[in-house]
Amino acid sequence: MTPCCKLHPVALFLVECGQKNGLGHLRRCQVLAHAMQAEGWECSFGISDVAMIDIVCSEGFKAALWVGDGLDLGPADVLLVDGYHYNTRIFSRWKKYTRVSLAVDDLAERPVSAHVILNHNLYGTELDYSNYGAEIVIGGGDYSLVDKKFFAVANSKRPSPLHVLVSFGGMDDGCYSVPVAKRILMESPSAVLEIVIPKIQTPSEGIQDLQRQYGSRVILHHGVDMAEAMGRCSVLAGAAGVTVLEALASGLKLSVCASADNQRINTVALRKLGYTSFDGFDPEAVAKSALTFLKDGDLSVCSVLDGKGPERVISTLVKLLNKYR
Template identity: 25%
Template sequence: MRPLAVFRCDASAAIGSGHAVRCLTLAAALEQAGWRSALATPAESLGVVPALGRHPRIDPDASAPADLLVVDHYRLDAAYEGTARAWARRILVLDDLADRTHDCDLLLDQTLGRHAADYRPLVPPGCRVLTGPAFALLRPDFASLRGQALERRRGVLKRVLVAFGGTDPGNATGLALAGIAASGLDLAVDVVLGQAAPHLEAVRASLPANATLHVGTARMAELMLDADLAIGAGGSSAWERCCLGLPALMMVIADNQRAVTAALERAGAALALGDAASLSAAAVADALGHLDAGGLATMAAAGFGICDGMGAGRLARVLAGDGAGVLTVRPAEERDGAILYGWKNEPAALANSLSRTLVPWADHRAWFVASLTGDRRRIFMIERDGAALGAVRFDLGDCRAVVSLVLAPESRGLGLGAEVLRLGVEAFLATHSLPLDARIRIDNAPSLKVFARNGFVPGGDTDGVVTATRLP
């Protein structure tokens, strides 16, 4: 018999639909891998997320034997999970707070900047912790539109998507619409709300002529593709926006969204406006008025490097037993072009690059295709559990090669750089015996240290750039 996954999640006007939606996404990925699924959710949740009704439903208090219990609920912790051990063979927790103990075998937190160490005091010693937007649970339609989104982002601002989750209990939607009106900009607007949103009728009644209201839409990926900017919050839709490189003005509408909002602003993928409860329409209008083509292009590029939309498949493979948390290396493939584009244009990476210039997608795409098909460049991707941690590039000359390293934003500051570089260098030297040169900004102390740990000896600097060399 096919294995059974039981999902414990809720949806309501107060807590929104995000927990239920990401559980449905994982359920679909597991079903593709041969699993069965059932939902342990209250009947009232179906009114908020009707798609829950397409799956078998069991009483949330029942003790139904399961091969896997998935818990996505802020009010449940180790006490509930420990009791569930009697009937669940394995337990997976989906969390993004790191504020309570868990009794689970696997934990996923898709927050940008979250690290496994944040959960070590909160989970059993043998628990495997997966973190970061590489594991964000997005429906497949987002990843399928990624190529079109890369071609579309041009730094223009003509269409805005206003979406604050399925319920938007504080009516941040109304605030965003008032801000757009106050800006005086000639914009087309798409507004998304769920059918259980408490302010739905108020929004509908005051909808301006330039806006279209979409209720309970299944076309969110297409709406994000068509938009040039989103005004939204820090829930699961933040990773959907990143996947499609959609720049965003973000408002905090719940305390648990503060970390995501701050992390995305630091990464350059969004601008944080603050708490919706304390914002004015004038503040929203001012933010809109200060956007320019360069800022929009920078946010789009940074977003592409944060999330590729393949997280559900990665998690399904981990649950199937693929990978063991070890670092692996492989040659770059066509699918890596978008993630590398984002990494290269992320603000911190740009600050440490030799050119410090934003690279347009068309230029990067041409360069990347030539890199894969030509014989003068080698690029290796280093991964863990299918999630890319960094890339090592080698530009071949007649008798030497120049090596460069780029890390995913969430991989920085964890001491991974030296190991990522080591694996890339080993893969290259397996087929080439050439001296290696690295050109590093003299003020980039972390990178100088990483290369030194891999046997690169720094020489003099020219115009603030140090050349470090390693002999074969």
């Protein structure tokens, strides 16, 4: 098995994701893969959970189960790996079967020997990757992997400036959303809340109680097209995870908190950039700042994203492919 040398580059994504975790890893890799396809690349996926394969295929990509090093899924011109638990020696084992490798990283805690390290988070340029030995490190807002459909709704006409999107990610059944939503509804008699609960979760009794009490002011989404939802809302009250980048691209005000330990690095970066964020789950603080946005009426957003992140990543890979031709 030798590296590919077709007219169109071949990219293989190995992604750790399942029905209850890693959805953000998959989402950002799909954004990059779609941008690659638009430029003539051939893209396929190795997925760590067989239950997710059909979801990937529905996006128009070939997908198979990723086991071990995934060498049976190659070869490829570019290997891209995204996850927290894979064997870091995977890049060494792929050297004979690929020309360029890229590791998508969030925390700078697991050194790997990939050619390129990509940290697409807002804080991506602030971490120290000197012990990774990568040829190139790219990151920050300029390289953020956000679907262009979010940028497309940034200037859309909202049904009301008082629409608030409440979203706390894949593990929320209402345990995070309800305390925040309840405070906003009590303090703002005109606010309409769109609460997003993932399909993998069963909405809690607390959400049903809110619907009974506040009627049409509580809209429950048990799974939703987030771009469409953000196109209707003006404020995000939620977790400081991957949804934050999508919200910024969509033109939403932020009132977010760390609902998991690995989100705290994001809350610090957001505050440095002037956005409202809190280091722990604090429903009172999240609701209070969201209410301040609603009362002030100033819902303008200065986003640090320009939507060209995927193309910049691709340009970096093309330069390396030409170097190692």
